[in-house]
Amino acid sequence: MKCSKVRERLFEYIDGTLSKSELGDIEEHLRSCPDCQLELAQVKGFDARLKLEVPAYLESIEPSPAFLNRLKRLDLEPTPIKNQSILDTLLALFQQHRVAWGTGLAVCLIIALAFAIPTITFDDEDKDTTIAEQMTAEPEAAREEMMEEPGITGPTFDEMGKSAGDGGAVNTTPLPTESLPNYLSSQDGTEMAVTGIDAEATPPPVPEPAPTPAIPEATDDYDTGDTAAPVILGTTQTEEEAISLALEDPDVEAILEDNDILSIEVRYDFSEEEYTCSLYTVAIELGETDPPESILYVCVDTETGTAELYQPDE
Amino acid sequence: MINNDTAKNELRLVRQAKAGDREAFGQLMENHAVRAYRIAFSILQNQSEAEDAVQEAFITAFKSIKKLEKEASFGSWLSRVVTTRVYDLARQKQRGKKIIESETAALKLEIARSSGNPTNGTTDLSLDLKEAITKLPELHRAAVMLRYTEDASTDDIAKVLGRPAGTIRRVLSESYHLLRLYLKGDDTHEV
Numbered sequence: 228m229k230c231s232k233v234r235e236r237l238f239e240y241i242d243g244t245l246s247k248s249e250l251g252d253i254e255e256h257l258r259s260c261p262d263c264q265l266e267l268a269q270v271k272g273f274d275a276r277l278k279l280e281v282p283a284y285l286e287s288i289e290p291s292p293a294f295l296n297r298l299k300r301l302d303l304e305p306t307p308i309k310n311q312s313i314l315d316t317l318l319a320l321f322q323q324h325r326v327a328w329g330t331g332l333a334v335c336l337i338i339a340l341a342f343a344i345p346t347i348t349f350d351d352e353d354k355d356t357t358i359a360e361q362m363t364a365e366p367e368a369a370r371e372e373m374m375e376e377p378g379i380t381g382p383t384f385d386e387m388g389k390s391a392g393d394g395g396a397v398n399t400t401p402l403p404t405e406s407l408p409n410y411l412s413s414q415d416g417t418e419m420a421v422t423g424i425d426a427e428a429t430p431p432p433v434p435e436p437a438p439t440p441a442i443p444e445a446t447d448d449y450d451t452g453d454t455a456a457p458v459i460l461g462t463t464q465t466e467e468e469a470i471s472l473a474l475e476d477p478d479v480e481a482i483l484e485d486n487d488i489l490s491i492e493v494r495y496d497f498s499e500e501e502y503t504c505s506l507y508t509v510a511i512e513l514g515e516t517d518p519p520e521s522i523l524y525v526c527v528d529t530e531t532g533t534a535e536l537y538q539p540d541e
Numbered sequence: 542m543i544n545n546d547t548a549k550n551e552l553r554l555v556r557q558a559k560a561g562d563r564e565a566f567g568q569l570m571e572n573h574a575v576r577a578y579r580i581a582f583s584i585l586q587n588q589s590e591a592e593d594a595v596q597e598a599f600i601t602a603f604k605s606i607k608k609l610e611k612e613a614s615f616g617s618w619l620s621r622v623v624t625t626r627v628y629d630l631a632r633q634k635q636r637g638k639k640i641i642e643s644e645t646a647a648l649k650l651e652i653a654r655s656s657g658n659p660t661n662g663t664t665d666l667s668l669d670l671k672e673a674i675t676k677l678p679e680l681h682r683a684a685v686m687l688r689y690t691e692d693a694s695t696d697d698i699a700k701v702l703g704r705p706a707g708t709i710r711r712v713l714s715e716s717y718h719l720l721r722l723y724l725k726g727d728d729t730h731e732v
Binding site for chain 1: 567570574575580592599600670674686689690695707721
């Protein structure tokens with residue numbers, strides 16, 4: 228048993244809550260390790276003092292009388308806020324401000340009609356048909372009439388169609404297949420998840436196409452070669468758990484004893500060359516290695532609390 | 542300490558509260574409000590957040606008191622409900638900052654390891670302990686408070702905080718190193 232593991236269990240050793248086999252392992256180690264014996268003595272002394280001092284600290288905290296009074300009036304079963312649909316909300320607002328909304332709506336209609344009239348009035352006055360009917364029945368004729376009519380100020384048929392296409396629901400612009408915030412380009416060009424994805428989460432949402440590059444040029448933000456403090460990223464509870472489990476792995480701990488961490492990133496369902504992990508991958512970038520900046524990949528199962536180390540450079 | 546009559550009275554109130562008696566639960570709240578607030582504040586280190594957490598925890602406790610099996614351990618159970626709620630809030634706050642406890646913990650442990658021989662246990666803690674606890678990351682504070690004020694075992698702490706026992710072992714070990722480091726007088730490293 229390694230010293231670091233023994234030392235993590237000293238509190239349980241002191242409390243007497245270790246299993247028989249664990250106790251045997253610890254005692255065997257203690258018999259042959261003077262450093263851990265010394266550590267045990269120090270932990271015991273410090274632990275005993277904290278048992279006295281921490282409760283004293285707790286007793287020194289006093290709530291305000293106003294808060295204690297408020298608690299007496301605490302509603303133990305508060306009415307949950309009803310989830311309203313957007314329509315419900317709008318209707319409620321309309322009920323509250325019926326007159327103002329009505330007036331506003333009327334003004335909007337007048338403005339809309341004012342803009343629409345030029346496109347409607349191009350038709351011959353003696354023809355009692357609408358634009359839609361004309362387009363459906365005689366599109367070419369209608370179009371010619373529109374083009375020839377000098378009073379027309381609205382868009383042409385083609386322009387209208389184009390305009391409708393631009394603003395319509397169907398968009399034929401190809402979408403990127405990966406979620407932008409979750410991926411970055413690493414130094415070797417491979418995509419690296421920066422914030423990770425929650426295990427239970429649905430696939431990452433497809434982002435809106437934007438004029439910016441599909442892969443943001445953020446590599447430098449995480450190129451921490453010159454940074455003294457490690458950069459550790461994790462946004463969800465599961466990701467944090469994955470990092471904790473990876474850092475607790477004995478093999479990882481052994482490597483980290485002789486290495487600095489430059490950065491830690493969490494990826495989900497990640498593979499690279501021979502490494503594949505369908506769960507969480509905690510990628511630990513090391514500082515003092517040969518070759519420099521090696522990455523440890525730790526595949527973590529947060530459900531079972533197990534972690535498995537893989538080193539691509541081995 | 543709770544004397545016999547107080548214990549009997551509390552047991553009666555707990556049973557009434559389990560049957561849905563709000564007044565009985567209100568009395569229990571009143572009896573335990575100060576301790577609940579102390580626990581919340583010791584972890585959150587913020588008055589308004591601690592007050593909110595206690596109120597939410599009491600509402601949760603009222604909803605779940607029917608499931609309480611060890612009626613005589615109501616105080617301990619309530620403290621753990623409060624701690625769970627408080628730690629949830631702390632995590633939400635931490636997630637908003639996109640900083641995780643591992644970061645500060647790993648850094649501090651490194652500091653502790655690299656700082657040579659820690660104190661020999663003879664430091665007078667009484668003056669500095671409050672400040673030292675305040676400097677711990679929230680998970681560490683929660684684990685320390687549970688261990689030293691609720692007499693909770695590693696497994697109990699793991700259950701209350703919803704973390705694996707291995708994580709709690711590491712957290713307690715780190716807390717030990719960090720507290721010793723802080724109490725040694727090295728205040729140059731902020732959490």
